[in-house]
Amino acid sequence: VMDAPPTLAPAIIGPINIPQDSSPDRDSEDKDVIGSGEDGICICICAVCSDEASGKHYGVLTCHGCKSFFCRSVRAAKSYECRANGNCPIDRKARNGCRACRFKRCLDVGMDTDAIQPDRDRTGKRSAHGAPSLQQLLSGFNGVPVKRENKEDSFLDEPRFKKAKETESPAAPFQPVSIGDHNVLITLKQ
Incomplete structure (x- = not known):
């Protein structure tokens, strides 16, 4: 039979009381502390x-x-x-x-x-060798240039519109075409 581990009484910690009427002493060793706030926390x-x-x-x-x-x-x-x-x-x-x-x-x-550490390349910054442009992605579709007519076509920037793999069978199972994909197909057809 093992004895239960000893329990410790919780410590009661209150706010640090710093006299509110103390004037800041700029010639002291700790030049960065000028006083305290209402809750007793030092203001640096x-x-x-x-x-x-x-x-x-x-x-x-x-x-x-x-x-x-x-x-x-x-x-x-x-x-x-x-x-x-x-x-x-x-x-x-x-x-x-x-x-x-x-x-x-x-x-x-x-x-x-x-x-000071050297500046890091943040995620938001892109180099010239970053993601390919929409024109580069769609340029392989039978050489048909792509024209963007309005800003609502921003879905075209998604990387899912890439050249189909040459190994895919033309008899692949039919998948429904979304409205966005339909608009791309119409644009490519023109």
Whole structure:
């Protein structure tokens, strides 16, 4: 007879109480925490523009905007030039004013250019060697050119309209023809 495993009492975890009247101390070690919200959760700020941070990106707590700006700048190897004295204000409202100073600030706060991964080929992007065009698919049907008369013929873009295999028997069992297939046959007949 085996003894039952010991049971653990559930732990009661409450919200973290951070004094609401504490003023932000920008000279402390944790410069990215400025206070807490009503629910006791710490609010972190972007080290670049002082907007609300969305997380740690490229080694630094930043907002989504500064993360994206830094990533685009590094991937495209952008070289910006300040039109002023090289010390433009970079805050939530003016962060888009000077790209040179914003990028400099990104580097000054420690954003790591080596942490950016190379751009990947996304599913939505197609190369020149992608799927064949409708004209290429239907060009093998006895050399008859295909004319698309209206946008409702978008079903023609489907890959099911390919040249019939030469090995198929002409006596294959009859299959009903859909309206879309019927329209294709009429177009090919013309």
